[in-house]
Amino acid sequence: MRSRDWSLVVFTTLAQLSVGIILWFTVSAFILNNASLLTETGLSFRNPILLALVCIGVATVVSFLHLGSPANAPNALNNLTNSWLSREILALNVYILGLCLVLLQGWVTGSAEHIAYILMPLCLIGVGLLWMMIRIYVIATIPAWNSWYTPLSFVSTALSLGLLTLLVFLLTGAAIIDEWNTRMLLLVLMLVLFTESAAGFLHQARLEKLDTGINDLSFDQGFFYKTFLVRMALLTIAFLIIFVVILDSSLLLEYGYSTWLYPLTGLIALQELLGRLLFYSSYFRAGV
Amino acid sequence: MNKTGVKRLAFYFDSSACSGCKTCQMACKDKNNLAIGQVWRRVYEVSGGSWKKQGSAWRQDVFAYNLSMSCNHCEDPICARNCPTKALWKRQDGIVQLDQNLCIGCKYCAWVCPYGAPQYDPQKGVMGKCDLCADYIDEGKNPSCVDACPMRALDIGDYEELKEKYGESDHIYPLPDNSITEPSICIKAHPNASKPDPMVTNVEEVKLA
Amino acid sequence: MAIRPTLEISNTYTGEEKMIRTGCPSHNCGGRCLLRVHVRDGLITRIETDDRPGDTVADPQLRACIRGRSYRHRQHHEDRLKYPLKRVGERGSGKFERISWDEATDLVAANIKRIKERYGNTSIFIPYGTGSYNQTGGRWSAERLMNLYGGSLEYYNSYSWACISRATATVYGTDVCGNQRQDWLNSKYIIMWGWNPSEMRDGTNSEYFLKEARKKGAKVICIDPRMTMSAVSLADEWIAIRPGTDVAMMSAMAYVMISEGLYDREFVDRYCMGFDKSQMPQAYQNEESYRDYILGTRDKQPKTPEWAENITTVPKQDIIRIAREYVTAESAVLYQGYGMQRRAYGEQVVRAGCVLAAITGNVGKSGGWASGIALQAGGGPLWNVLPVLENPTGAKIPSFLWSEAVLRGPELTKKEGLVGVDSLPHGIKMIWAVASNAIVNQHANINRTIEIIKDTSRLEFFAVQDNFMTVTAQFADLVLPACTQFETWGMEDGWKYGEELIFQPKIFDTPWETKSDYAICAAVAEKLGIREEFSEGRDEKQWISALLDEYREHRFPNLPSMQEFEESNIGVYSRPVDEPKVAFKKFRKNPDENPLPTASGKIEIFCEEMFNRNLPDEVPAIPKYIQEWESPFGKESEQYPLQVIGTHFMPRVHSTFANVDWNREAFPQRVFINPLDAQARGLKNGQKVKIFNDRGTVILPCRITRRILPGVINIPQGAWWNPDKDGNDIGGSVNTLTSERWSPFAFGNTQHTIMAEVEPLGRHQ
Ligand SMILES: Nc1nc2c(c(=O)[nH]1)N[C@H]1C(S)=C(S)[C@@H](COP(=O)(O)OP(=O)(O)OC[C@H]3O[C@@H](n4cnc5c(=O)[nH]c(N)nc54)[C@H](O)[C@@H]3O)O[C@H]1N2
Ligand SMILES: Nc1nc2c(c(=O)[nH]1)N[C@H]1C(S)=C(S)[C@@H](COP(=O)(O)OP(=O)(O)OC[C@H]3O[C@@H](n4cnc5c(=O)[nH]c(N)nc54)[C@H](O)[C@@H]3O)O[C@H]1N2
Ligand code: SF4
Ligand code: SF4
């Protein structure tokens, strides 16, 4: 990975976290009790809308670091007809605007009534943003990215990080969530993680077969390969933790969750970052 | 020769005659005042083959050839299609131009172009790219690199006319499939270009930016 | 006036930018090309090349190479020398202070005077230095000055061609044995033997003519330890050969031709001497003939392809095939590069090549080639016409042996090539290096050289005149800032070949306190009281004007005048070669009426002069393969198993341009090593490695490349020596490793003959 791509690692991860948060809160708003989901509607970190906004806000600021001429940024909307990047930037703006509106609405009204329906359109915009983000990277000329893995990895980042945030919110907050629901959410998380690791292995196998045309660039050794192994190990550990927790009610209902929830959050966040790092490191062009 | 009225300007490159001397690269750097790290025209060294000892004799099937590349001013420029700002655009005569005043320096074009043509200029914060010496073309002159080549391995002209003059373009390693961008370049392959397991062997000289 | 009629060029330009046609500064670069220099506000904005219409084989454009095209970054380099500098620390400490020109010229003049009076004129030396051949620039005016002041110790031969120029003449009696290059288009088979014109040019357009020759059906093969740029772009086939063993392959080829009866018997009978017993000169009837040697009549070792395979690593089938192809080709060129004669016994390979050319009957015919140094028939470039005058001392040493003359001058005799005097009573006491980096960087065995020149009791005064603080200049007592060739008047004709003269008008005023080489010498002449004699009342421009007349008289009758050159901004005068001249044509037609300028009048395969050297093992009278003093077959290979060559590199002219960023980017300095050798040493591509022998250590990143024979590494010559705190050279000058030993007959530099070992750079470093 080229050092200047760091900002993109941060941008995509945070943006996907933001969309993931909105996604899961929308879904759970339909399933769970509306009011209990949003205990805070104002300027509080217990307000998931604000959290999503902060994430995307930071992501956007960081993404500017990637631009050589940020002053020209308004031009980025010039090519909506052809360019997915242009569209993504538009979607990003609309998404941020949407988040602001929802936040404002909650703040002003001070209630979370009808939140599921309010979140619905925002959620759709988020998914649209995610989709455009994916399209940017699925390009014929970059063999490592031009595969099923790109959508899968972007979506699963959103899903896993979003779900994790939801869990943290629910378990540590005042939300009323029962054991069964918690188990269900954890199961879903397990499923996402499983998919990620299976996809990770398959993708790695594919990468190793690609002809990079460059002597010094190969995916089956060196830093890339080691990072890959570390990530897979982290995934496995996270997977096992959840497995244990699901079986052990005492852990599941533990007070404070310091023994597993926070470590799990750290593990998953770290492996997502590593995954993204690997993603950008796998860049090479077809051709010259 | 005055090129006005041409529909699809294209390069001709004779890989069989190219020595890899990089005079074309330097002509371009000088004309465009390029900083270190910017190689709008660059020369790839491709080689392959191996050595075997038999008694005291060394037998080898080593081969090599060169590929001098700039921007290919593609018919279907994936760079322009994907550029969010429309800083990249195609002129009537086929030249894919870059307007640095529009560019935000997102470097996306550098990702997508399969020829390594757009290169980021950290000093200016924008992309740079071969413009086929559009100013020279407008004056009826050849691009700087074309008239530089001591081997006379480069030429310029209308794509169709070039093909008539030099024959159908060959597709050689490590060029990507032409269908991705339909590059406006007509290549004469080096005889070695058909040998197995070629490899770009001067990566540090060509992938600078 | 015979300028091209189709040309429409004016010297007035719209806007403020001005375009000036001029010669690429005439360094010793292998070419002479035309530049179009665009200038605005005292700065070059860009440089282009020859734009004359009608680029034909007879009169091709003189297209510049990468170095001419990057000249802007040399011309406007921030490190240019700006003021005269006097050493204040120890020699080589790099401590200097700025002084005035008055003081500087006083210093030079006073030292010339003092040393002349104390030790005699032969203690003053103006060494080999090839930075400028533009007539008024470079070392020539210093030589002229000295010759007007009693003379100096002169040198003969060169770092380039010591063996080839000397040895060619032993065969043909002359060095003018090359056809004009356009004649290559008449050839059917061309062997580029250690010759790499794509990279070293060897006359602008050599590579282009070869391309055209191939178009006309010539088969081209390249015999070189490296798959060179030329092998890639000009050859149908590359034969990898172990360095220093070419005579073995050449002898085996002769063996095939002789044993299969393929050689041109009639030609040999009529035109050669020394081929076999019947042809030996009267006084040497019983000596070994060439045929004897090849068939092993006396040494019991027939020079068979098997024998040669063991020595050269070239598969014997290839040797046999190439011998047959060469001898049966209707006409063939065996072109010898100069790298293989910059070696131990470099004389032998030159002579062996000439003999092959002769016994295949390729001498004196169109499409053929006599091999050897092959200066152009019909008169080639004159290189230098500024009258440097006779050297009153007559004393000469081989160019490469100056370090010996400093170290142990009084001991030097004829045996070390001293001529003109019986001895040098005090050796060299003063060196005035003009346009030369050949005191340190380009001379062999840098660590040794430094010790020699640091000793102020031997070398009492050392002045260096250059554009940059070169490795040589760092050791000077006095550094004189010369302007570049864009800042004075000059002209140049071809490098070895070509039918043109390029005019070099002064483009810029001399910046800072720089002066032209001529002006510096004139100022010194003033202090010595011989300004009038030195200048004959002329400045640089007037000299060029006068020298143009000289050229008009001796070479180009239709040459434009100075004024015509200036007003037309045409830059170059060229004479088309429609019917290329063929060397030895008359000789071939009738050898009795037109004998060669040799003793026998024939092609001398047996060399009487060499015989009389009485060193049969090192200077045999017929060309022989001799194992080099550092070789993979010797004991030294146990410790240092790799042969090192230091080839001439595309981005540089020797050490010139080594400090230009664009050129370094295009071709970074590397040690080139075969994957098998790299693997055996656990090296990764791009990794920094140590290359070392008893003489020194170089540290460089490696480039692992299949394009070099296993057992051989290449450190392109010319990178600037740059010692780290342990004395290891991290600049990558191959001369950190080379040996000061010279070849036995021509006293030539043998810098390509060395061995070394490579290892990965330890972690602690
Ligand atoms: N190991 C090894 N060593 C070699 C060789 C080799 O093959 N292997 N090759 C040898 C050969 S063939 C040669 S010819 C020599 C060349 O050796 P040199 O003659 O020393 O050539 P350069 O290194 O180019 O140094 C020329 C100097 O002249 C300066 N210069 C340029 N223009 C001017 C000018 O107008 N005025 C003044 N005053 N200075 C100017 C440049 O800055 C440069 O420092 O090297 C030899 N050294
Ligand atoms: N780009 C560039 N061009 C130059 C110069 C420069 O510095 N840079 N210098 C100019 C000058 S002054 C000169 S004298 C000429 C020098 O021209 P050359 O002396 O011909 O050049 P080299 O690179 O020393 O050697 C030429 C080839 O000989 C090969 N070689 C070395 N040893 C052997 C051997 O034992 N056998 C065989 N068969 N091949 C061998 C090398 O691999 C190399 O490819 O170049 C001129 N042209
Ligand atoms: S100038 Fe010509 S021969 Fe040299 S690298 Fe470029 S295309 Fe090849
Ligand atoms: S070569 Fe690359 S930059 Fe040039 S037009 Fe084609 S896609 Fe665009």
Ligand code: SF4
């Ligand atoms: S870097 Fe500039 S030219 Fe390239 S895609 Fe981005 S905006 Fe367009």
Ligand code: SF4
């Ligand atoms: S056409 Fe002009 S800009 Fe393009 S590579 Fe050639 S010299 Fe450079």
Ligand code: SF4
């Ligand atoms: S060959 Fe010599 S004269 Fe010609 S451009 Fe190169 S450096 Fe200049």
Ligand SMILES: [Mo]
């Ligand atoms: Mo030389």
